[in-house]
Amino acid sequence: MIIEPVVGNIGCVLPKTGFLESLRKLTKSYNIILIFDEVMTGFRVAYGGAQACFGVTPDMTCLGKVIGGGLPVGAYGGKKEIMSMVSPEGPVYQAGTLSGNPLAMTAGIETLKILSKKNTYKNLEKTVTLFEKGLVEAARKAGVKTKFYRAGTMFCTYFTDTEVFDYKTAKTSDTSRFSKFFSGMLKRGINLAPSQFEAGFISTAHTEKDIEKTAKAAYESLLEVK
16 A cells, blocks of 8 residues: 555645544554655655654655755665565565665765754744745735645645645646746746646745745735736
8 A cells, every 4th residue: 555645746635634544554454565655745744754743654665855855866665574575685676777876875864964953843844834824814815715735844725715635626726826826926036836736845945034025925926816
């Protein structure tokens, strides 16, 4: 069973209360391997990923380039009985041209050093909370109906007044309005992901000044959308 604990390929869809816990219980009862795809959520939702945030431990975890600060890096890990099946200890052969690439590995180590510093996630939470308040308030003042969701530093604003909890509800979003919003933000120097159904992320590089500029640009852009 492979699942994104927070769905990122349609924006940012949070798991309903008890869903991940029930899935973990079900897979254990039927002896099914539970794999968390944390390519998006890893280190963005929390230092321990979504599994640490929601308190659900999978059998295996997949991680992506966030490990290397953007460089092409991928990793997977899991329980000892599973990982011991991988060569050279076990019969499953896994290798690649860039496996263990020195540049990517160095970038990964340095990224983890930065993220593990004291107050890194505390400061990130402060920044993303300001960001959330700014965008929600901008939509309210502009009179445009939106739904904002986030998990840690991962976020998405949907142009809908319907609660988004799956693909069907995400598709209620007004993509034409998002397109106008995207263009308005870009005109004001804010480069968002160009798709309504793509997640955004706050990083340690963003400052309070950046957030204020973004909130102001969002309000002005939303007035144009209206």
